[in-house]
Amino acid sequence: MRTSSPTADPKGEPLESTLEARAELFQDAMGFSGISDREILKLAAMATLRRFTKGQMIFEQDQPCDYFHLVASGLVKVYICSASGFRMTYLLARRGEPLNLVGPFTGDPRFLCAEAMQATDVAHIPRHGFVRFVADNPILFSNIMAILSKAVDSANSRLIDMVEKRVEERLLRVLLTLLDKFGSEIRLTSAELAELAGTTVETTLRTMARLRSLGIIESERGQITIIRPASLKNPERLPLWV
Amino acid sequence: MRTSSPTADPKGEPLESTLEARAELFQDAMGFSGISDREILKLAAMATLRRFTKGQMIFEQDQPCDYFHLVASGLVKVYICSASGFRMTYLLARRGEPLNLVGPFTGDPRFLCAEAMQATDVAHIPRHGFVRFVADNPILFSNIMAILSKAVDSANSRLIDMVEKRVEERLLRVLLTLLDKFGSEIRLTSAELAELAGTTVETTLRTMARLRSLGIIESERGQITIIRPASLKNPERLPLWV
DNA sequence: GCTTTTGTATGACCGTGGTCATAGAGGCTA
DNA sequence: TAGCCTCTATGACCACGGTCATACAAAAGC
Structure with a gap:
């Protein structure tokens, strides 16, 4: 058949x-x-x-x-x-x-x-x-x-994000999505985050460094911890589907 | 009810x-x-x-x-x-x-x-x-x-295009799509093309100027004519869905 | 134990393309 | 004919972020 x-x-x-x-x-x-x-x-x-x-x-x-x-x-x-x-x-x-x-x-x-x-x-x-x-x-x-x-x-929605949002904003949206789905302990590498946000590993690492210095996240090898979840919940920022 | x-x-x-x-x-x-x-x-x-x-x-x-x-x-x-x-x-x-x-x-x-x-x-x-x-x-x-x-x-597929293709390539893909759907006479303005390709009017106009100088298209107010359709049909380049 | 691989970190460079500005041509209405 | 709006055109500027480079720590493999 x-x-x-x-x-x-x-x-x-x-x-x-x-x-x-x-x-x-x-x-x-x-x-x-x-x-x-x-x-x-x-x-x-x-x-x-x-x-x-x-x-x-x-x-x-x-x-x-x-x-x-x-x-x-x-x-x-x-x-x-x-x-x-x-x-x-x-x-x-x-x-x-x-x-x-x-x-x-x-x-x-x-x-x-x-x-x-x-x-x-x-x-x-x-x-x-x-x-x-x-x-x-x-x-x-x-x-x-x-x-x-x-x-x-x-x-x-991601299409529009790619055009008009910069990497930091996209990454924040990804983090918010992951927070909603997996909680504040996110066991992903920067390479994996980069693939979610549509950017490169280097830029992801740089952006993460900034977020860390702002006290929004902490990170170690293969793991990101969101310290101030509230700071991600900008009313402008909806979680993605995934 | x-x-x-x-x-x-x-x-x-x-x-x-x-x-x-x-x-x-x-x-x-x-x-x-x-x-x-x-x-x-x-x-x-x-x-x-x-x-x-x-x-x-x-x-x-x-x-x-x-x-x-x-x-x-x-x-x-x-x-x-x-x-x-x-x-x-x-x-x-x-x-x-x-x-x-x-x-x-x-x-x-x-x-x-x-x-x-x-x-x-x-x-x-x-x-x-x-x-x-x-x-x-x-x-x-x-x-x-x-x-x-x-x-x-x-x-x-457009998401990926936004990340890794530059405007000219995206615009060519849009033109190929429009060629398949509407024929070689495309009655759209640059603003409408820009919204299809995910870029600005200015960049669209600049890119169109380049394509015109390459002899790929001709254009007048509100209309684009594709002169060399074959040049759009790069095997790498698939038409979009619409 | 060693080597290799993976993940993180950061600096230097620079090209694409967005933004703002100005200008003119074509088309529409009064 | 004047006035207005839309569409096209092009220059100047510069920032975001991609690319390439190096360095080091942690994990994994042998």
């Missing part, structure tokens, strides 16, 4: 898991609220878990999309990569967050790459099964649309 | 139209392929046409989304507007193109504004009716997802 398109085998190590554990994962996954337990079990039955090590790719750009991916544990960055190697991270996903909501519907290759930032487990559902499931549970459509609308808005 | 939320009356002048004319519009509208004629008639029955003059707003940001909009004639730009007044156009829609595919599903206010660039007619469908129609015609979901996936990819 499958065409002989250049599909890629899923990466990562297969992982044993119980149906209940998978069901529990989908139960409170982003975008899956309002689905009955019985339906959730169908999803869980289709899913398989795979384990990825730090730095391992979960999917790469220009590959057809054969699976829907949902993070079960760990942390994943989803980014786009330009021809010249420039990266822009636009999603940091942890347990319960999907990596590719759109891809499974078309199956077409996209620009996106996903990479594990830590040891990470990811649930895979074959795309056709996923699409059929969504068709059977129309509530999912509204959920997915709501998420996509945020994603599109966020991307467009 | 309607809540007393701060809904805005639709703008523009009501326009008489026949059911057949509206059906014909939806027939070949973007994203509506694969719908039976009988179903199309239902859509057409829900729709009303409104006329807008050049410069008139079709919807504005932070307004709840009460209608699905489809362009029947003319040209509309959909853009986001920053607090400081900076604009970034991300869609030029003409006959058959929807203005807000996502909004009707959530109804929430978004960042977007839509403005008529010429005398323009737009079909309005109340959002609840539209959502119900989509639920009854699941093919629409895949169509919409396919369009959204392009929109998200395009936004992300």
